[in-house]
Amino acid sequence: MTAASDHIIGRFAPSPSGALHFGSLLAALASFVDCRARGGRWLLRMEDLDPAREPPGAADQILHLLEDLALTWDGPVLYQSQRLEAYEAALAELADQGRTYPCDCSRQRVRALGGVYDNHCRHRLSTPTGSSAIRFKVPDQMITVHDRIQGEYRQHLRRDCGDFVLRRRDGLIAYQLAVVVDDQWQGVTDILRGHDLLDSTPRQLALQQALGYRQPEYAHIPVAANHRGQKLSKQHFARPLQRNSASDYLYQALNFLCQQPPVGLRRAPPAEQVAWATAHWDIQRVPKLATIPVNSSFS
Ligand code: GLU
Numbered sequence: 001m002t003a004a005s006d007h008i009i010g011r012f013a014p015s016p017s018g019a020l021h022f023g024s025l026l027a028a029l030a031s032f033v034d035c036r037a038r039g040g041r042w043l044l045r046m047e048d049l050d051p052a053r054e055p056p057g058a059a060d061q062i063l064h065l066l067e068d069l070a071l072t073w074d075g076p077v078l079y080q081s082q083r084l085e086a087y088e089a090a091l092a093e094l095a096d097q098g099r100t101y102p103c104d105c106s107r108q109r110v111r112a113l114g115g116v117y118d119n120h121c122r123h124r125l126s127t128p129t130g131s132s133a134i135r136f137k138v139p140d141q142m143i144t145v146h147d148r149i150q151g152e153y154r155q156h157l158r159r160d161c162g163d164f165v166l167r168r169r170d171g172l173i174a175y176q177l178a179v180v181v182d183d184q185w186q187g188v189t190d191i192l193r194g195h196d197l198l199d200s201t202p203r204q205l206a207l208q209q210a211l212g213y214r215q216p217e218y219a220h221i222p223v224a225a226n227h228r229g230q231k232l233s234k235q236h237f238a239r240p241l242q243r244n245s246a247s248d249y250l251y252q253a254l255n256f257l258c259q260q261p262p263v264g265l266r267r268a269p270p271a272e273q274v275a276w277a278t279a280h281w282d283i284q285r286v287p288k289l290a291t292i293p294v295n296s297s298f299s
């Protein structure tokens with residue numbers, strides 16, 4: 001019998017900020033098959049921490065579409081909106097370690113820095129009086145991700161990113177904190193997601209280290225892009241997926257991931273396509289690229 005800790009646990013963690021598009025389907029399918037091909041459990045987590053950006057019904061729509069696609073998850077769906085106490089506990093733990101500080105820098109000031117925060121409030125002598133964000137003191141060291149698809153990816157957080165926000169000024173918990181707390185709590189061993197999140201990974205590793213968490217394995221697949229090279233996203237008007245075209249989407253997704261599905265699989269029912277994909281999954285075939293253009297029916 002293998003110990004539970006040897007067991008693979010994967011997850012799909014959509015933000016219900018709109019309907020699924022082809023780009024999110026790729027991450028769902030690839031993480032599902034990568035996990036199931038190794039006998040793992042596959043969990044679903046709704047990253048619903050920003051109600052102002054979540055149209056009513058979007059989370060349920062995502063669940064229905066995943067069902068149509070025969071991507072069946074294990075156990076109950078975890079909703080991040082129900083997990084605020086756990087994030088506050090992690091914040092308290094980091095505060096106890098002296099790893100956080102309040103920051104009341106204006107949005108303009110931060111924007112003018114062009115993406116690398118200068119740790120201004122780390123060194124100020126007085127505590128801000130008004131509402132403030134909470135930032136994490138990043139370690140002054142190179143962090144290396146060993147990605148199963150993209151290879152080695154490095155960032156020196158102090159130079160490349162600076163201290164980053166864990167809780168926003170308006171009280172919203174930042175994605176970077178919530179994601180590591182929940183990956184740990186759900187026992188996730190394997191994270192497979194889109195390449196757009198590769199540059200978040202060093203921040204997540206730094207938080208895992210500070211909180212004494214286990215470090216999962218990472219794999220980042222290329223993201224689907226429109227003909228202008230922009231990542232498919234709601235901002236770029238990616239087409240929402242329709243419920244009656246599941247087989248067509250899955251077949252195209254397997255092609256995108258270079259899994260070489262046989263032509264006969266094109267019209268097979270989703271459950272059959274997904275079973276084929278699981279039996280034939282080869283992560284080595286996934287291109288080591290950041291983006292791949294897709295045809296205009298998706299963008
Ligand atoms: N919720 C994030 C997104 O939809 C993904 C989080 C993750 O996979 O780490 O972009």
Ligand code: ZN
Binds near residue numbers: 102
């Ligand atoms: Zn500040």
